[in-house]
Amino acid sequence: xxxxxLDSRPMLRLLSDDDVDRIHRAAMRILEKTGVMFxxxxxxxxxxxxxxxxxxxxGRAMFPPEMVMEAVSKCPSSLQLYTxxxxxxxxxxxxxxxxxxxxxxxxxGDGDGRDAREATSADLRDIARLxxxxxxxxxxxxxxxxxxxxxxxxxLYRLYIVxxxxxxxxxxxxxxxxxxxxxxxxxxxxxxxxxxxxxxPFAVFDVCPSPPLMWTEISAGNIMDCAxxxxxxxxxxxxxxxxxxxxxxxxxxxQHTAETLSGIVLAQAVKExxxxxxxxxxxxxxxxxxxxxxxxxxxxxxxxxxAQMGKFYGLPTHTYSATTDAKVLDMQAxxxxxxxxxxxxxxxxxxxxxxxxxxFLTCQSLVKLAVDNEICGMVYRFTAGVDASEEAMASExxxxxxxxxxxxxxxxxxxxxxxxxxxxxxxxxxxDRKRWLSKGGKDTIxxxxxxxxxxxxxxxxxVLTDEARSRLDEAVRRIARRHGIRSLPLGPDL
Amino acid sequence: MSSLLLEKLVESVVRADxxxxxxxxxxxxxxxxxxxxxxMLGLSPAMTRLGRLWEEGEVFLPEVLASAEVxxxxxxxxxxxxxxxxxxxxxxxxxxxxxxxxxxxxxxxxIMLRTAGFEVVDLGKDVPCEAFVGAVRxxxxxxxxMSALLTTTMREQRNVIELxxxxxxxxGVLVMVGGAPVTAKWAEEIGADAYAANAHExxxxxxxxxxxx
Ligand code: B12
Numbered sequence: 001x002x003x004x005x006l007d008s009r010p011m012l013r014l015l016s017d018d019d020v021d022r023i024h025r026a027a028m029r030i031l032e033k034t035g036v037m038f039x040x041x042x043x044x045x046x047x048x049x050x051x052x053x054x055x056x057x058x059g060r061a062m063f064p065p066e067m068v069m070e071a072v073s074k075c076p077s078s079l080q081l082y083t084x085x086x087x088x089x090x091x092x093x094x095x096x097x098x099x100x101x102x103x104x105x106x107x108x109g110d111g112d113g114r115d116a117r118e119a120t121s122a123d124l125r126d127i128a129r130l131x132x133x134x135x136x137x138x139x140x141x142x143x144x145x146x147x148x149x150x151x152x153x154x155x156l157y158r159l160y161i162v163x164x165x166x167x168x169x170x171x172x173x174x175x176x177x178x179x180x181x182x183x184x185x186x187x188x189x190x191x192x193x194x195x196x197x198x199x200x201p202f203a204v205f206d207v208c209p210s211p212p213l214m215w216t217e218i219s220a221g222n223i224m225d226c227a228x229x230x231x232x233x234x235x236x237x238x239x240x241x242x243x244x245x246x247x248x249x250x251x252x253x254x255q256h257t258a259e260t261l262s263g264i265v266l267a268q269a270v271k272e273x274x275x276x277x278x279x280x281x282x283x284x285x286x287x288x289x290x291x292x293x294x295x296x297x298x299x300x301x302x303x304x305x306x307a308q309m310g311k312f313y314g315l316p317t318h319t320y321s322a323t324t325d326a327k328v329l330d331m332q333a334x335x336x337x338x339x340x341x342x343x344x345x346x347x348x349x350x351x352x353x354x355x356x357x358x359x360f361l362t363c364q365s366l367v368k369l370a371v372d373n374e375i376c377g378m379v380y381r382f383t384a385g386v387d388a389s390e391e392a393m394a395s396e397x398x399x400x401x402x403x404x405x406x407x408x409x410x411x412x413x414x415x416x417x418x419x420x421x422x423x424x425x426x427x428x429x430x431x432d433r434k435r436w437l438s439k440g441g442k443d444t445i446x447x448x449x450x451x452x453x454x455x456x457x458x459x460x461x462x463v464l465t466d467e468a469r470s471r472l473d474e475a476v477r478r479i480a481r482r483h484g485i486r487s488l489p490l491g492p493d494l
Numbered sequence: 495m496s497s498l499l500l501e502k503l504v505e506s507v508v509r510a511d512x513x514x515x516x517x518x519x520x521x522x523x524x525x526x527x528x529x530x531x532x533x534m535l536g537l538s539p540a541m542t543r544l545g546r547l548w549e550e551g552e553v554f555l556p557e558v559l560a561s562a563e564v565x566x567x568x569x570x571x572x573x574x575x576x577x578x579x580x581x582x583x584x585x586x587x588x589x590x591x592x593x594x595x596x597x598x599x600x601x602x603x604x605i606m607l608r609t610a611g612f613e614v615v616d617l618g619k620d621v622p623c624e625a626f627v628g629a630v631r632x633x634x635x636x637x638x639x640m641s642a643l644l645t646t647t648m649r650e651q652r653n654v655i656e657l658x659x660x661x662x663x664x665x666g667v668l669v670m671v672g673g674a675p676v677t678a679k680w681a682e683e684i685g686a687d688a689y690a691a692n693a694h695e696x697x698x699x700x701x702x703x704x705x706x707x
Binding site for chain 1: 557
């Protein structure tokens with residue numbers, strides 16, 4: 001369904017061409033006059049050599065507009081992601097959207113999510129296995145930080161668990177400079193070498209600036225290493241409107257643009273042609289409760305606006321949405337997740353991170369993943385647009401059938417209905433009341449929990465070849481030994 | 495007559511109307527109200543009320559901040575001793591631990607502690623252990639508040655407590671910890687005195703520990 005690209009594909013834009021132009025110029029001015037702080041000597045040196053004006057004292061780099069635009073022009077406009085086994089999996093570009101579970105949650109909630117607890121390695125394994133079986137969530141993410149893993153390797157061990165349980169491409173990220181290097185080694189081990197990994201990437205690295213206008217030593221280091229290693233990089237600027245960014249949508253977008261462009265310049269300064277995804281995770285700052293609601297409509301407006309800027313620069317785009325601030329999987333959870341999923345897909349955002357997540361990006365849930373999978377399925381149906389071909393319009397059929405006819409037995413129906421209708425899984429109930437009752441009268445949570453049990457209950461097929469798995473185990477063993485770690489949950493013998 | 499004046503003063507601080515608040519404070523001084531009474535009856539109640547209104551979702555953070563600024567300015571102008579404001583309920587050193595740049599939560603805790611009458615020494619974010627311990631010593635802090643938002647930086651809270659012990663300062667200060675991954679269990683494990691899940695609770699616990707309520 002997704003491949004059928006029709007002219008009628010619905011599209012959402014919030015900024016006029018003139019707005020885009022003025023936001024662009026405002027960001028360029030900030031980059032040239034105020035500059036961006038890099039808490040990394042190496043990054044400042046690289047940027048200085050590439051033509052930025054460096055203020056050593058303040059640790060800032062000021063960028064001439066031509067330098068920025070040249071860097072932007074060197075970024076690829078799309079990215080093909082592969083499975084860990086090397087088959088094409090997701091095209092990241094154009095107006096296409098792919099969903100990935102929200103990443104790095106602290107907690108995990110069973111059932112309706114009310115009683116969230118610290119997430120474990122087993123939870124992450126379950127999430128990875130579930131997402132492997134959910135057709136509308138095309139990407140994986142290192143969705144939780146497991147509390148039963150030594151903190152020194154908490155970032156990379158998430159990747160290990162996901163790689164062992166799913167072949168879908170992974171959205172991930174490191175917590176330190178060394179963490180990213182180790183994670184690259186793990187990916188190489190699976191791919192069978194650095195060149196193979198570069199040729200068919202199956203992981204994307206998220207790197208966040210610290211708003212406003214700053215990159216830490218870790219984030220700058222991660223950008224440079226991604227560029228060096230040829231790992232796709234996803235920049236996640238997160239202006240929090242009214243807290244560490246202006247409280248207006250437009251002001252937040254200007255700041256997002258400046259921060260993101262500065263990251264792009266650093267990546268291109270290290271390696272021309274480095275793949276950069278124009279991403280983000282902005283949020284409104286709630287002035288009553290001092291929280292960062294991802295489910296607010298203004299958050300979605302900022303997402304849609306900066307994605308428009310990303311498209312203006314010709315880059316693949318990403319955002320955080322399809323998530324909710326509800327603490328329990330209730331109607332608020334459903335409505336916020338749906339609204340974000342739909343709006344961001346209509347905006348043609350290529351990667352949408354968020355499914356499964358609730359409680360302000362702090363909790364992951366299997367049940368919510370199963371429900372969100374249905375939201376995503378409906379979105380795909382919607383964005384595929386309307387087939388208005390002669391055959392689909394069926395005027396001949398209507399005429400020949402005439403008044404009073406029924407279409408259920410028509411060959412046209414048999415031929416077309418499957419392509420026209422998205423058939424949701426059991427999480428969505430469309431039975432009549434009697435039959436719904438006879439099947440136990442289950443609510444969404446219970447039905448989604450059934451989907452989860454079905455997928456997790458089926459035997460797990462190995463996702464890696466024996467050779468890839470033993471190379472990966474060996475890589476993790478090396479890293480664990482370096483940290484003096486004696487045992488790892490769900491891990492290889494050390 | 496003066497009680498009406500002070501009531502109006504409270505209102506003006508809650509509204510963050512600086513001109514009006516300054517005018518009313520001058521009027522009260524001219525009418526012979528003691529500076530101490532202006533502080534205790536005309537200014538402090540405004541902050542208490544704001545704290546409560548914020549907890550109930552009736553006022554917004556920027557408004558609380560604006561009122562706090564009016565409060566501080568008027569307190570300074572009223573307080574002839576130049577000490578600025580009321581005698582603090584207690585002194586709190588606050589910061590986000592090393593390696594961690596999440597400071598929004600910590601800032602809100604700081605605002606609400608100030609609103610409740612604490613003197614807050616905010617060390618900012620990415621604060622090394624040594625700086626926390628140094629500040630506790632220098633300011634003779636009653637409370638030390640540490641924020642950590644990452645599973646990787648939480649253990650810094652323990653490191654600070656250990657260093658406090660080593661420097662012989664642990665007994666003299668109440669340690670409070672918070673941040674998204676922090677739990678009451680963790681607080682207990684590292685030997686902190688209190689954990690708070692949000693700014694309101696942080697104020698409550700700080701007050702309770704110091705016995706001010
Ligand atoms: C905003 C944000 C950022 C901003 C921070 C901006 C800033 N100036 O603070 C930026 C972009 C810098 C950022 C960066 C990163 N972040 Co961040 N971030 C968040 C986010 C979305 C919101 C945090 C927030 O401000 N909440 C609002 C405030 C008001 O709430 P709060 O902090 O919890 O504070 C309240 C209470 O906890 C308590 N409290 C807080 N402190 C204290 C202190 C005391 C003494 C007491 C008593 C109480 C108390 O009271 C507060 C008020 O009620 C959280 C998700 C979340 N919802 O928690 C992720 C989150 C914390 N970040 C996360 C991550 C992974 C990162 C990065 C590592 C990402 C990366 N790969 O680059 C970096 C790390 C940078 C660093 N070295 O610190 C993860 C943590 C995962 C983990 N297991 O550790 C989270 C959970 C999101 C996620 N799922 O990925 N982040």
